[in-house]
Amino acid sequence: MTRFLIAATVVVASLAQAQTAVGGPVDPQRAERCAVRLGIALTGKSPSAAVLSSANPQMEVAALLESDAFIERFARFINTTFNDTPGTASVDDPAYHLTRHILMNDKPWRDLFIGAYDVAVSNGQVVVRDDPNGLGFYRSKAWLERYSGNEESGIKLQTAYRILNNTTGLKLTAAVQTPGADFSATGRQNASCRGCHYDGWFALDRVASVLTKKVKTGETITFTAPTAGPQDLLGQSISNDKELMTALVNSTSFDFRVCRLAFQFLYGRNELSCEGPLFDRCVDTFRAEGTIQSALATVATDPSYCQ
Numbered sequence: 001m002t003r004f005l006i007a008a009t010v011v012v013a014s015l016a017q018a019q020t021a022v023g024g025p026v027d028p029q030r031a032e033r034c035a036v037r038l039g040i041a042l043t044g045k046s047p048s049a050a051v052l053s054s055a056n057p058q059m060e061v062a063a064l065l066e067s068d069a070f071i072e073r074f075a076r077f078i079n080t081t082f083n084d085t086p087g088t089a090s091v092d093d094p095a096y097h098l099t100r101h102i103l104m105n106d107k108p109w110r111d112l113f114i115g116a117y118d119v120a121v122s123n124g125q126v127v128v129r130d131d132p133n134g135l136g137f138y139r140s141k142a143w144l145e146r147y148s149g150n151e152e153s154g155i156k157l158q159t160a161y162r163i164l165n166n167t168t169g170l171k172l173t174a175a176v177q178t179p180g181a182d183f184s185a186t187g188r189q190n191a192s193c194r195g196c197h198y199d200g201w202f203a204l205d206r207v208a209s210v211l212t213k214k215v216k217t218g219e220t221i222t223f224t225a226p227t228a229g230p231q232d233l234l235g236q237s238i239s240n241d242k243e244l245m246t247a248l249v250n251s252t253s254f255d256f257r258v259c260r261l262a263f264q265f266l267y268g269r270n271e272l273s274c275e276g277p278l279f280d281r282c283v284d285t286f287r288a289e290g291t292i293q294s295a296l297a298t299v300a301t302d303p304s305y306c307q
């Protein structure tokens with residue numbers, strides 16, 4: 001509760017700033033362009049009459065961020081950003097379902113990654129439920145299976161990559177499968193493989209070694225506890241998925257990822273170098289408030305968004 005009140009106060013303050021900054025005599029055409037831009041970017045729709053007639057549409061950003069249309073649009077954006085293709089069934093896209101839940105309930109964005117939730121099917125419907133053993137949506141059964149991969153000894157390289165991509169924005173293109181190459185853990189130590197699989201902060205095999213292993217019996221997939229022992233990752237000793245996710249959401253890369261998502265959603269591109277100060281403000285605001293709405297509001301209420 002306290003957290004929410006503080007957040008609300010800060011948003012009001014930054015909106016007031018935006019108004020002063022835009023200030024001056026109101027140009028109705030410019031205000032209308034701004035309203036249309038905000039409506040389309042945040043909700044995918046033309047703005048409501050209230051937003052259209054506002055002298056400073058950026059004052060309406062907080063309300064737009066609470067609308068159903070925004071919540072739906074943003075959840076879809078996250079799902080397509082976090083996955084290369086849509087899932088076969090709705091439950092295979094837990095990023096969509098949990099993002100909706102987090103936005104609707106004003107939860108911190110980190111809950112998507114480490115919150116105590118499970119996304120599952122109940123009575124034919126996909127539901128988000130509280131689960132003390134949950135880890136965002138990353139322990140939801142459908143997601144675990146979707147990204148369990150085909151590595152010969154059950155090492156979940158696809159899962160490791162997906163986790164790093166989702167939390168930090170890391171993008172790697174898996175090497176084209178050369179016929180005859182040795183795809184085993186030993187083969188992946190070769191010079192042409194180890195740059196992604198063993199070296200660097202994102203070393204996929206080392207990250208995967210703290211995850212559970214996949215065991216496939218017929219069509220049934222189960223997961224067994226990791227056996228490699230603690231790994232030195234992200235500058236700390238990490239033994240399991242929960243420690244991994246927690247270290248990732250506490251990293252600077254995570255805050256940067258959040259503000260890149262805000263720019264991508266609002267502008268359809270990454271921040272430009274001249275937008276460095278705005279990007280830094282986005283990061284500071286997100287660190288202080290913890291919601292993705294705070295990051296989006298920082299960018300969408302900046303005077304530059306409606307110039």
Ligand code: HEC
Nearest residue numbers: 149150151157158161172173174175182183188192193196
């Ligand atoms: C540029 C980075 C990069 C290089 C270099 C690279 N890989 Fe990978 N590899 C990846 C990524 C990323 C994934 C996860 C792919 C995914 O999520 O679909 C992966 C996954 C794999 C998998 C697991 C596939 C599965 O279905 O679970 C194997 C096996 C593998 N790589 C072998 C190799 C071998 C052998 C080499 C060297 C010839 C190599 N890789 C070089 C990035 C790389």
